[in-house]
Amino acid sequence: MAKKNVPGKEHLQRLNYLYQLATWHTWQPTHSLARLYAQSMHSVSTKTRSSILPSIKRTVCKKCHRIQIPGRTCHVVLSNKDTKKNGSNDRPKSTASHKDILEIHCTCGSIKRFPIGTNRDYTLAYEKPDALEEL
Amino acid sequence: MSNSLKSLDKKISSKKNVYRPVLDNPYTNESNLFPRVNDQALIWNLLQVNVLNKCKLLANIDQSEWPFKIYSGFNNVIAQITELDSSSKAYLFVCNRDPGISKVLLQQLPLLCFQKNVTVVQLPKGSFSVMSEALGYLKANDYIAQYSDGLLLLFDTPQLNKSFVTKLDTNVEPLSFPWLNPVYKEAKVKLFKSSKS
Numbered sequence: 405m406a407k408k409n410v411p412g413k414e415h416l417q418r419l420n421y422l423y424q425l426a427t428w429h430t431w432q433p434t435h436s437l438a439r440l441y442a443q444s445m446h447s448v449s450t451k452t453r454s455s456i457l458p459s460i461k462r463t464v465c466k467k468c469h470r471i472q473i474p475g476r477t478c479h480v481v482l483s484n485k486d487t488k489k490n491g492s493n494d495r496p497k498s499t500a501s502h503k504d505i506l507e508i509h510c511t512c513g514s515i516k517r518f519p520i521g522t523n524r525d526y527t528l529a530y531e532k533p534d535a536l537e538e539l
Numbered sequence: 540m541s542n543s544l545k546s547l548d549k550k551i552s553s554k555k556n557v558y559r560p561v562l563d564n565p566y567t568n569e570s571n572l573f574p575r576v577n578d579q580a581l582i583w584n585l586l587q588v589n590v591l592n593k594c595k596l597l598a599n600i601d602q603s604e605w606p607f608k609i610y611s612g613f614n615n616v617i618a619q620i621t622e623l624d625s626s627s628k629a630y631l632f633v634c635n636r637d638p639g640i641s642k643v644l645l646q647q648l649p650l651l652c653f654q655k656n657v658t659v660v661q662l663p664k665g666s667f668s669v670m671s672e673a674l675g676y677l678k679a680n681d682y683i684a685q686y687s688d689g690l691l692l693l694f695d696t697p698q699l700n701k702s703f704v705t706k707l708d709t710n711v712e713p714l715s716f717p718w719l720n721p722v723y724k725e726a727k728v729k730l731f732k733s734s735k736s
Binding site (some may be wrong): 410411412413416417420423424427428431451455456457460462468473474475476479480481482487506508518520524525526527528529530531532533534536537538539 | 558559560561562564572581614615619621638639640641642643644646647650651654655688718719722723724725726727728729730731732733
């Protein structure tokens, strides 16, 4: 049975507040404040050793701390090494699909790469059913 | 080393569960982003009758002459949604329940569709194989476009069955992102269960 008392609960709520602020400011025309809040969120989580779910971390750029919103601060592309190397598009599906890489290009120029082709059913331990318990 | 019941008990007791607090956010969780479809079976049947079955029959005709405008393949769909203007209307069908569809791939889609007013329709489990077979008749030039990724973008054109469009509009709830409003929403703190010896 899970413990009811959670240490550092306030830190986690502070992280949540900073994330929401950063996202709301990203929705506005200027992103400078948003980046500041996202950077603060990162600093707080490392200082207090508080965990954030990978699904949240995926939405923040590691280099410029921008919240990744497709069409605004990033664009998403599915690429494949084989088709790039040969310049041909007629490669059979069976040989090439396992090399598919999802690339999230941030406006700062950094790229997040997820090799989804190797195992499309792959889920992290955090994302597995019954891995997270309610308080 | 003995293999008695006592020693085995000791081994088991030394391995205990550890609970680590973690911040959860329902608005970045892929499974919570897709809107609810009220009559999913009906919508899936209508999609098969009005679009997927016709793809097979129209295989020999040039795609520009088809009575509907559809796109598949992740890159194609993203490009079309990004270039969409405010006057055009589109529906994105997603097989998000099927195995073989990466959750990371789908995570960015609802937010993109929310910006461009595209209706996202999630399809029932088992729809991916039927959709892939039907979309195999699309003549895509790009390799990435050939692989459907469980995505189908359908544009609302005058030739499309009007009752199908009405059913889509009435049965699919609109996308909502409450965290984009300037109102603070408290997120749940959850416990991640792991074991430590």
